[in-house]
Amino acid sequence: MGKEYETVIGLEVHVELATKTKIFCGCSTAFGAEPNAHTCPVCTGMPGSLPVLNKQVVEYAMAVGLATNCDITKYSKFDRKNYFYPDNPQNYQISQLYLPICRNGYVEIKGDDGMKKVGIHEIHMEEDAGKLIHSEWDDCSMVDYNRSGVPLIEIVSEPDMRSAEEVIAYLEKLRMTIQYLGASDCKLNEGSMRADVNLSVREKGAKEFGTRTEMKNLNSFKAISRAIENERQRQIDLIEDGEKVMQETRRWDDTKEYSYPMRSKEDAQDYRYFPEPDLVPIVIDDEWIERIKAAQPEFREAKMERYTKEMGIPEYDADIITSAKSLADIFEETVALGANAKKVSNYLMGETMRLLKEHNMDAEDIRFSPVNLAKLLKLIDDNAINSSVAKEVFEKIFTDDIDPEKYVEENGLKMDNDEDGLRKIIEEVVANNPQSVEDYHNGKEKAIGFLVGQTMKATQGKANPGIINKILKELL
Amino acid sequence: MNILDYTATELAKKIKAHEVSVLEATNAVLGQIDKTEDEYNCYVTIDREGALKKAEEVQAKIDSGEIDGPLAGVPVAIKDNMCTEGILTTCSSKILGNFVPTFTSEAVLNLERAGAVIIGKTNMDEFAMGSTTETSAFGPTKNPKNPEHVPGGSSGGSAAAVAANECFYALGSDTGGSIRQPAGYCGVVGMKPTYSTVSRYGLIAYGSSLDQIGPLSKDVTDCATILEVIASYDSKDSTSVKRENTDFTSALVDDVKGLRIGIPRDYFGEGLDSEVKDAVLKAADVLKSKGAVVEEFDLGLVEYAIPAYYTIAAAEASSNLERFDGIKYGYRTEEYTDLHNMYKKTRSEGFGPEVKRRIMLGSFVLSSGYYDAYYLKALRVKALIKKAFDDAFAKYDVILGPVAPTTAPKLGESLSDPIKMYLGDIYTISINLAGLPGICLPCGNDSKGLPIGLQLIGDCFKENNIIRAAYTYEQARNEMEKEVK
Secondary structure, three states, rough: OOOOOOEEEEEEEEEEOOOOOOOOOOOOEEEEOOOOOOOOOOOOOOOOOOOOOHHHHHHHHHHHHOOOOOOOOEEEEEEEEEEEOOOOOOOOEOOOOOOOOOEEEEEEEEEOOEEEEEEEEEEEEEEOEEEEEEEOOOOEEEEOOOOOOOOOEEEEEOOEEOOHHHHHHHHHHHHHHHHHOOOOOOOOOOEEEEEEEEEEEOOOOOOOOOEEEEEEOOOOOHHHHHHHHHHHHHHHHHOOOOOOOOOOEEEEEOOOOEEEEEEEOOOOOOOOEEEEOOOOOOEHHHHHHHHHHOOOOHHHHHHHHHHOOOOOOOOOHHHOOOOOOOOOOOOOHHHHOOOHHHHHHHHHHHHHHHHHHOOOOOHHHOOOHHHHHHHHHHHHOOOOOOOHHHHHHHHHHHHHHOOOHHHHHHOOOOEEHHHHHHHHHHHHHHHHHHHHHHHHOOOOOOHHHHHHHHHHHOOOOOOOOHHHHHHHHHHH | OOHHHHHHHHHHHHHHHOOOOOOHHHHHHHHHHHHHHHHHEEEEEEOOOHHHHHHHHHHHHHOOOOOOOOOOOEEEEEOOOHHHHHHHOOOOHHOOOOOOOOOOOOHHHHHHHHOEEEEEEEEEHHHHOOOOOOOOOOOOOOOOOOOOOOOOOOHHHHHHHOOOOOOOOOEEEEOOOOHHHHHHHHHOOOEOOOOOOOOOOOOOOOOOOOEEEEEEEEOOHHHHHHHHOOOOOOOOOOOOOOOOOOOHHHHHOOOOOOOEEEEEHHOOOOOOOHHHHHHHHHHHHHHHHHEEEEEEEOOOOOHHHHHHHHHHHHHHHHHHHOOOOOOOOOOOOOOOOOHHHHHHHHHHHOOOOHHHHHHHHHHHOOOOOOOOHHHHHHHHHHHHHHHHHHHHHOOEEEEEOOOOOOOEEOOOOOOOOOHHHOOOOOOOOOHHHHOEEEEEEEEEEEEOEEHHHHHEEEOOOOHHHHHHHHHHHHHHHHHHHHHHO
């Protein structure tokens, strides 16, 4: 009978902040420009240049800290982390070691055994590095400093997680909180959220932690789950075989589903941290903290409660709508324009979700305006279009954000409510389909559906289905 | 009168009065350079073409009334650690031997806006590390007062250029005395303002928390005038301060009645040359005779200043100089096997021995396990030194002492014993550690005819006290010299 093991996991999460400009200069943070288009003497480490702190970075960091129950450090400082690498133009990174801006917080997650708190050791601000591009063709390397100086916060958790599920729940919670704050879009696949996993195992009931490893290069929740499971097993195997776990940094290869060591503790670098003399300390007073607090948005839990209790939305729907701030925003704005909450919810839950999947998009990528969704729902309410036309129009709203009123008008999609006209068409349909009529009379209810379909076809889908049903029943 | 004999402010007046043209002044300086530069080696780069072109542009702006300042049209020399767009900026190092900046440092921009004509970039100790200008990769500068002697350092090229009339004034930078000590050795006026007064944007950093740009000039009037032009709040430098009182020329008053001057006994102990001591104390007597209240006191902690300074400055330097790696600009070694090898060879070949020594020292004091024992302790000493000065300035308006223990040593005497060279900074470095303003002006010559420097130290943001004392002393000395003649 084998021993039972417990996995102990702590996370270091880097989040790229959504500021328009970099942390220490005025260059744009926009993604995807020509290499080195968004650079200046500061973010390329030219001699004589000096950093100037972007205040928005401090405010985002404070906002995330407050939302995760951290203490805000009222006298905070930057430090230099010294290491040589070409993507780091000064050969030191400006970060925070001794006095990080936020400390001692927590978030609540659904754990393996009910709700639990995951502690946050600290949140600190730092600058991102550039990107090396290796050209096999020319046998040389090039540096793109567009990303150099893009602001990051690093959220360091306590070793409070015990499973991959808890890790994912923690990351989801962080992502949701930060997205709601608008501090970042938190996309793992694009690198705006990056998680390094510190993991150790110990015998169940043991008090001491085992030796931990740090896992890097985890680009999706799935990769994180797989890497945790793999590393847990690797460490247990080592222990069972009487070998030692080495304290080291490992790199995960998700296609091959295994990890390999990058560097061990022995050749760990000495970063020679010391206070950054080019920046003054950040002094935060109560008034500033209060201002950031007052500007905090309504978070997911509060929204769910309001949607279910005040707006009468089922919990299941509310859970999905609040899973992305963009969805919740569209929901609330559309309702504010006069639409029925449940009907809006239905459109978001059904059609929107279906189209997101079909276009392989995230909820954050939604670009249509609530105004157009509200107009569409009004057209449906007013019996101006039927439900199948509505679906077609919504697809257009989703992809091109068209104005549904104009679109329906221009494409002649208005519902046909002309009873006399429809009666003539239906009489023809009935005359041409005697078999269906007979089936109907023989008790085959479904046959009426076929007749409705034939009528729709004859009216290019514009007929009011209610009127068709009414007339058909009269005629039959 | 020869154009070259004018001070900077006198020349500006003559230009304004159309008695001298900017071009004439520029040509006078260039002519002097032709005569003496081969011997003194004040400059790393002389920008003749640029200066002549600029002279005409500035003249036109003066004529049209667009520029109307106290330095308009006056030729200036800039220490080669301040970035100048389009002009080679080397820090007197091989590693930046080919570096042409894409922007101009803020202090130099302030001068340009005031109508300065930049003659060139002056020689210095490599990356401002040294006290003699002998660590320059481009050969030593010689002291115009006696070319067998060093001009001091690290702003030795700037001080020598002023002393040799190879410019009318110059900018230097002072991290541990690098403006004041060469001013003293060359017999000119040099001033380090309060830390945060002049923007460091564009100054290639040595010790960021100590570096400050300041003027080197022919007299105290020029000094105050130049400082008034270069002092500015700069949002590009986070350590820059919005000051209310930058009207330094208003302190050019020949009156020290009631000014309280303290003479720290600690500055007159062992190691101080007797001729220097006598000259400095005689200067104190002059100020006393003009109505200042002069008394001796114990400052304390002086012996801790040198180790604290060399720990902090070297630590910051070791990090500041990391960017010189052969990747982006500057020197790169010819042949290398991989990235690490390229870094190693580039930096081994690109930096001189004094710079390497300080990088190693700085890396050591920051390394894990030593940080608390060295770097943190040095920061605590720095705070205590500041406290000692705060206590002194509760009693005195000005602290008076020598700028260096001796007059200028002979070329080649200093580098063989770095510790001895470091000890020569004893009277200047505490001022940087405490962020205080200090001015150095000539107060006589020793028996070899070498200038002796008088240092006046003020409280933070109280430059006007030392300018007033310096101006009063200078006036008295001029009177005395006239009487002798």
